[in-house]
Amino acid sequence: MDLIEIGKGAKTASKELQIMGTARKNEVLKQVAVGLVEDTADIIAKNELDMERGRENGMSQGLLDRLLLTPARIEQMAEGLRQVAALDDPIGEVLSMKSRPNGLRIGKKRVPMGVVGIIYEARPNVTADAFGLCFKTGNAVILKGGSDALNSNMAIVESIHKSLAKMGVDKNSISLITDTNRETTTEFMRMNDYLDVLIPRGGAGLIQAVVKNATVPVIETGTGNCHIYVDETADLAMAVDIIENAKTQRIGVCNACESLVVHKDVAAQILPMIRERLLPHNVELRGDEKALSICPDFTRASQEDWGTEYLDYIMSVKIVSDIDEAIAHINTYNTGHSEAIVTTDYNHAEQFLNEIDAACVYVNASTRFTDGFEFGFGAEIGISTQKLHARGPMGLEALTSTKYIVYGNGQIRP
Numbered sequence: 001m002d003l004i005e006i007g008k009g010a011k012t013a014s015k016e017l018q019i020m021g022t023a024r025k026n027e028v029l030k031q032v033a034v035g036l037v038e039d040t041a042d043i044i045a046k047n048e049l050d051m052e053r054g055r056e057n058g059m060s061q062g063l064l065d066r067l068l069l070t071p072a073r074i075e076q077m078a079e080g081l082r083q084v085a086a087l088d089d090p091i092g093e094v095l096s097m098k099s100r101p102n103g104l105r106i107g108k109k110r111v112p113m114g115v116v117g118i119i120y121e122a123r124p125n126v127t128a129d130a131f132g133l134c135f136k137t138g139n140a141v142i143l144k145g146g147s148d149a150l151n152s153n154m155a156i157v158e159s160i161h162k163s164l165a166k167m168g169v170d171k172n173s174i175s176l177i178t179d180t181n182r183e184t185t186t187e188f189m190r191m192n193d194y195l196d197v198l199i200p201r202g203g204a205g206l207i208q209a210v211v212k213n214a215t216v217p218v219i220e221t222g223t224g225n226c227h228i229y230v231d232e233t234a235d236l237a238m239a240v241d242i243i244e245n246a247k248t249q250r251i252g253v254c255n256a257c258e259s260l261v262v263h264k265d266v267a268a269q270i271l272p273m274i275r276e277r278l279l280p281h282n283v284e285l286r287g288d289e290k291a292l293s294i295c296p297d298f299t300r301a302s303q304e305d306w307g308t309e310y311l312d313y314i315m316s317v318k319i320v321s322d323i324d325e326a327i328a329h330i331n332t333y334n335t336g337h338s339e340a341i342v343t344t345d346y347n348h349a350e351q352f353l354n355e356i357d358a359a360c361v362y363v364n365a366s367t368r369f370t371d372g373f374e375f376g377f378g379a380e381i382g383i384s385t386q387k388l389h390a391r392g393p394m395g396l397e398a399l400t401s402t403k404y405i406v407y408g409n410g411q412i413r414p
Helices: 003-017 024-036 040-056 060-068 071-086 125-136 147-166 182-188 205-211 235-246 264-281 289-294 301-309 321-335 346-355
Strands: 094-099 105-112 115-120 139-144 174-176 197-201 226-230 256-264 284-287 315-319 338-342 361-363 400-407
Touching: 003 115, 003 139, 003 174, 003 182, 024 040, 024 071, 024 147, 040 060, 040 147, 060 147, 071 125, 071 338, 115 125, 115 182, 115 205, 125 147, 125 174, 139 182, 147 174, 147 338, 197 205, 197 301, 226 235, 226 321, 226 346, 235 256, 235 264, 235 338, 235 400, 256 264, 256 321, 264 284, 264 289, 264 315, 284 289, 289 315, 301 315, 301 321, 321 346, 338 346
Parallel strands: 115 139, 115 197, 139 174, 226 256, 226 338, 256 315, 284 315, 338 361
Antiparallel strands: 094 105, 105 400
């Protein structure tokens, strides 16, 4: 279908969605969840086509993991939709109401954005998550997924369309651009007449391409060079558990730990513990001179390693003298995503929370929790690393705008 026709269809659907009641939206979301589970076999068959092509093209293990769909992951997608249905509907919420001396009452309430565009890479679960959050907030969504996941995305959208038809809802509530040409993607970024906001979700290259080329307003999501700092007062067993989870639980995700920062007073004790724990996962540790003096089998880190999001079984290791040096290092090389400290010192925990510049900052917990599902949002549209409008995992409220509602009784301005 032509991009303009897709835009017109989404704009028309958005008019229906913006006045749809909460109960009706929830019924539709629950039906879409049912439909996805019923279509599991078809979706997985199409996903296997993408997986096979990915393996043939030498796709990394981390990216293959992002691409893979299993019955459990499809069930998780469905559960995300059920959770979104169970959440309070932000649309129509009156945020404030104040009376002016002239008798006017001026209020502010949440409203849909209209049509949301999303450009994303090989993450087919985003297809369902994006639909659920946009639909609940009364927005139509136009998706432009990566060519690596095209068959998977088409199967998921086909399933959603079947459920929408069953519920008598305009199928243009969700549209998928299947043309993989770069020119089409660039044209999509400039559809100001039809898109109200554009959200890129993927690697640094994709995000920067959207930021530089789009004329539509962009909510910038970010890459994840996430750090864990092991303080001199840390419970070392806890630290090792957290590091193993943050690095290896899922390797190709933006909230995985890529960089380890360790206080010099505990480095000699904990680095061998970390090496032994990560050895079965075949994680390559790239250390500075001090780390290498403790563990000579580490790879020597380059300057580039401190700022790299690997999405692979690699992690950099930096030894520091104190918490101030740790914070300075992290703020220099992080991407504003998720950072963690392992400590038993309350003052150090508070300093870290206050001084680290990131969307999510943790004390004694894995960075892997930066996720809309884990935060209780049901799903997420992405993780924003910018500071305007939305920051961190973006749930329902991030997909709303506001408008002022003004009640009068005949006032005129003198």
